[in-house]
Amino acid sequence: MGVIQTAVQLATETTAEAGTAALTAADQKGISGAASAGYAYGLAAIGPGIGIGYLVGQAVSAMARQPEAAGMVRTTMFLGIAFTEALALIGFVVFILLKFV
């Protein structure tokens, strides 16, 4: 049992060392670049998410106060959502340009 444990431990250490040795500076740069692009995309989606939440909340509140203006409110709400979403799209485009170009 002890022999098996030692063998497994040795194999794990050898694999880890080989993995570390295989990572060159360019690989590490690529990995950190991909991680940064991913974080940028994720962070870029937070702002529009907050914006859309606030926008829709206020629009529903406005529709509750003035149901007769619901059509106008919904039109402007839809356009507002689409404009806010453009920010997330810009984040996405920056992500694909950083990551794949």
Added chain:
Amino acid sequence: MGDAFLTRLDGPAPEAAVARDIARRAVPAAPAFVLLGLAMGGVDGGISALYALAIVVGNLVLAAALMAGAARISVALLMGAALFGFLLRLGLVFVAVMAVRDASWMHLPSLGITLIVAHLGLLFWEMRYVSLSLAHPGLKPGRRSTTVPSRQHEESIVR
């Protein structure tokens, strides 16, 4: 509080009308985006630009369909559809781009630039009509008002 879950918005959906207008305007705008793509990345750029335009229109139409459908059920669902629809559509755009990123005809800079320019451009174009029709129902900007506003048009706004 309970009203938010029970209140529903029946009748015509303005989101669907706006999205339909945007889709209709994308057709005459498509050659301009294809030319932009051609200038950036040749034939591949042109095809990528067309694909990006299709993504933009599909995204807006899907947003309108989700919200119009949710509003017919309840206002609370409209909020949910707007927020989770945002996440869903962002994911769909991601999948649509990732699915073809290794295709032979894909030119990512053209696709990216067209995504942003088409989205904002079509929205501004639509907003011009919506803002005017909200302020003055039945009045739409004509060809003449794009360059020099006519006196009648100015007077109608002043009134």
